[in-house]
Amino acid sequence: IESRDVDALRALVADLHESDLARLLEALPPADRPQLIELLGSDFDFTALTELDETVRVQILEELPTQTVVEGVRELESDDAVYILEDLDDADKQEILAHLPIPERAALQRSLDYPEESAGRRMQTEFIALPPFWTVGQTLDYVGETEGLPETFFEVFVVDPTYRLTGSVPLDRLLRTKRGVKLGEVVTPDRHVVNATDDQEDVARVFERYNLISSPVVDDAGRLVGVLTIDDIVDVIQEEADEDLKALGGVAGDEELSDSFWYIARSRFSWLLLNLIAANLASFVISLFEGELERMVALAVLMPIVASQGGNAGTQTMTVAVRALATRELRASNARRVVARELLVGLFNGVVFAVIMAVVVFARFGIADLGFVIALAMIINLLAAAFGGIMIPLTLDRLKVDPAVSSGPFVTTVTDVVGFFAFLGIASLWF
Amino acid sequence: IESRDVDALRALVADLHESDLARLLEALPPADRPQLIELLGSDFDFTALTELDETVRVQILEELPTQTVVEGVRELESDDAVYILEDLDDADKQEILAHLPIPERAALQRSLDYPEESAGRRMQTEFIALPPFWTVGQTLDYVGETEGLPETFFEVFVVDPTYRLTGSVPLDRLLRTKRGVKLGEVVTPDRHVVNATDDQEDVARVFERYNLISSPVVDDAGRLVGVLTIDDIVDVIQEEADEDLKALGGVAGDEELSDSFWYIARSRFSWLLLNLIAANLASFVISLFEGELERMVALAVLMPIVASQGGNAGTQTMTVAVRALATRELRASNARRVVARELLVGLFNGVVFAVIMAVVVFARFGIADLGFVIALAMIINLLAAAFGGIMIPLTLDRLKVDPAVSSGPFVTTVTDVVGFFAFLGIASLWF
Structure with a gap:
């Protein structure tokens, strides 16, 4: 590129599939990308842009001269053209559309008029x-x-x-x-x-x-x-x-590997802030039992186990529920059966882990009562986890909120709060 | 079905697409499913079986008479026939193959001889x-x-x-x-x-x-x-x-909504057991600082916050890494850049949350030093979370272990252990 050896570049890309051309573009330093496209001129297949991450595509389009974009877009099929144009800001979009011949402009404009993420945006308008x-x-x-x-x-x-x-x-x-x-x-x-x-x-x-x-x-x-x-x-x-x-992992759906540090740090921050609030709520629950904790430090040592086990069990149930809602496998007709089964699984695993932890705690601290307290708390929290794990996504879905995005913080808040409260609460009644 | 009104049933399913027929089967009580297929005879399109969950399909096939299955399979395209046969146990499979005419048997046998999940299993052997x-x-x-x-x-x-x-x-x-x-x-x-x-x-x-x-x-x-x-x-x-x-949610990849309580309880159990071991390890770390906890109960109240924040940040990074590895977007060529960016994000968010928590803790407990301790622990744990969240999936992938399945427990173990150790350790040095 630096030596502007156009012939060599053309020979290089001539046989490339658009996807490979896109990979080549992504591998280049950002400043060289629009340059390569300009050097190639009409030998550059704009279809390659549809294979790029959104961030990279928008950056390239903004740096290219309008005329180059207009000519590139004219060569595309309608669905690819829409795909490329829809992410641009309105001014850029209108400028490019204004340079297109009227019939093409009208066709693209009509597709762009359909709502985002609708079939009208994705369809090809050429057909027989x-x-x-x-x-x-x-x-x-x-x-x-x-x-x-x-x-x-x-x-x-x-x-x-x-x-x-x-x-x-x-x-x-x-x-x-x-x-x-x-x-x-x-x-x-x-x-x-x-x-x-x-x-x-x-x-x-x-x-x-x-x-x-x-x-x-x-x-x-x-x-x-x-x-x-x-x-x-x-x-x-x-x-x-x-x-x-x-x-489900607490990351924005549109985060891409090519996003900038700043964008990623900010988008992850908001989720972590939510979690921080939930964690402070759990910490507040703990502080209600400061007296018990002072008297018996073993409680502080053991309490994260109950909360953590509940968090994981809740996440399991939630994952299954969110996925089944997304694929429409979980419907009103079978929801009752699935909820019942999840509660049964929660109860079963709660009892099994209760027994295991009772034995472990007795072995570690030699206090039989403490084993009993943790066992009871474990059963309660795994039941709460199953209930929250399935009911929270179902409720969010009914409220037309995407359960994949919002279930996680609710579920772990439930399992943390119930976990700490059950364990420390039972302990305070017992001892 | 009960009244064995074959004509009415035939009329009912005649216009159904195979997918809708499959849904109808799933909605029936298990015992009625094979019965419906037998009643319909050659009017039942075996393609519908390919649209069922594996558990349901195998159950139906095992209950149907061999002759019915043989005739149904003969009507199918080769890829659908293989799909239906491959999940059966060897004896059933061989019995059905034995009843097929030799050319069809040979073709199916050849497809079945390819490894599981290979292109040879999925391909259609009819072509021009x-x-x-x-x-x-x-x-x-x-x-x-x-x-x-x-x-x-x-x-x-x-x-x-x-x-x-x-x-x-x-x-x-x-x-x-x-x-x-x-x-x-x-x-x-x-x-x-x-x-x-x-x-x-x-x-x-x-x-x-x-x-x-x-x-x-x-x-x-x-x-x-x-x-x-x-x-x-x-x-x-x-x-x-x-x-x-x-x-990523700690559920076996093949868990289906139609699976039995028993199957699901067992498969979720093993993951939770792993988590229990990790939680006990974290609990052991806490027990190293029993003395400090007894002297200052506020440590017990605050310690889950650092661990939880690290767990969530680690999960974010891990989710992105696992997905990018699965789609082959994360490669050796860009791994270094991604690791550097994740560490930077971890550091940035670590500092921001450190400041927030220092203020919150000072407001809540009035001890400035405690705010400083939690701030320092927060930065350390969010850096550890970023490092673990990206390096653990990368390492597992290099060791040819599926990072989606195995990263989670490692990452949360790292963030729990580092979180408790950093917070309580710094506190024990400080106070």
Whole structure:
């Protein structure tokens, strides 16, 4: 790049897949990234930008001259173009749109007008829609001879004169049908038609559940407006799983490995602050029993065990509940059964660990009563953990709050508070 | 079902998609499930079984008469048949295979001979392979007129006389090429050919990275043996994300919502036992400072805060590290940078929370020195959390141990032990 040896660079990237080109960009120092793109000019495939982390992509787009971005975006399929534009701030977005020819601008603008994370944002607006009276032969000839069709497609759609979707005909069926047959006779209505305003997560569930490869997208009036393909959906599935996993670990769903120190420190801080408040609450509970702790220091030594065991058991139950809610496996119809089972598991493991700890404590301190106290506290806390672990996500879900993001602090607060309170409380009554 | 009203049942399921049929089965009491399948006879689509949880599927298959299973399996595509058979125990598997006609048996047996979770297990062995000297016209006619082709396909493969893969031609390209052109002239070699012994997780990464819809599968000699489609891969992606998420929450990757109480209680128990050992280790650390705790009960009240804050910060770092390792975003090339950043974040948040807690403690207990002690312990533990949170997953990954499964207990042990030791240790030196 430094020597501006364009020919060598072009030769280097000519054979690269867009994903590999994206990796190459990420490996470069930030300042060199826009430079490489400019040097390559039209040899740079803007599709590569869709494979980058958001932070890196926005940084590159902001540094590139508008004209370069406009030309790059024009080469893209509509879904990729939307993907690249949607993260830019409004001013930049409008500037780029203003430089596009009117039909392309209108199409992109319409996609961008759909809500964030909706099917309308992810769909491709290039597709083949034909009337039902066309024959298979006509269709095959049309597909074979027309320029400017979508780059890849798996089916043709059949629409009525008002562009309402009748159904679709997959390419392999088209090939296996006699040329004289009319499309109207071989078309099958799509079992699940996606609405452009549907949330991408719901759409992903439909794709997974019915093993779809692609699906037409219609507007509220039932008119065909685009097509969603599975490769876009794979990214959605991956993203959603990613967000849930990170949320459960107390990390913002959009944190990326390429984010700056400052962004990460701030985003992790808020979660830790919440935890600090919870920990102070638990500490307050402990302080209620200062007298007991002074009289019997063994209580201070043992109390974190009950709390920690509850925290882990609660996290187990919560993890299962959050995941099952996300995949819609946990529904109102089976919630009662799952809650009952979790409580039973909590009780069972509570009793087992109660026995183990009673023995350990007796061996360590030689006080049988202390073993009994910790055993009772263990059972109570593991039951509380099971109850909190399942009821908190269920309740948050019913309140339309994402249980993956918010369950953790509540559950550990419950297990800490109940753990310390049960152990020290029983001890204060006993001794 | 009770009234054995077969006609009504048939009418009921006739229009159901296999996924909905699977849901219906799951909603039934276990004893009724095989009964429904028998009543429906050949109207029951065995594909529905692939959409069930493993536990439910195995239970149904074990109760059905062998002959019913054999007939059902014969109707399936090869990948679905393998999916259904692979979880059965060897005796049942062999019995069913023995009842199949020899060619089908051999094909299934070959797929089952590939290692578990390999591409060979997931692939479909029905595909269209043609020689390069065929013309596009010939191909289109062949596809249009031959019976018994795969139910759905997106491309034809071109092979040499020894069945070695040359490449593939997608259907849409086939349609857009003149009939006289030879396949050898339009074929493109596949950029990434999957080997039948490749691990399904690695295959899923390739599909995601290159946005593939389907990919040929070859054996070690480069001969075409099957085709993998994205809908199978979506399940793999979903499963792998699921396993990581559950593992981080301390739950076995294969725990399903339909599992029995007994199975779940046992599988969660082992993780909790590990945690109990870690908690007892932390408790032992506390017991080293019994003297200090007796002299100053405020130490007992405050010590869980430092440990808890470290545990959460460590979990944050670990979650990011585990996920980035799973998606191959965290590599040797950027590990150093990520470790440095995590330590910086740990230091930063450590200092911020140190200041907050110093103020809180001074306000609560009026002892300035105690505030200073907790502040110092907080910084040390948040640094330890960052270090453990990133180095433990990296080390486990290098040792070929799945970091998602094993990192958690190590990280919280580190933060608990360091947290209690730092706080109580500094206090014992200070006061």
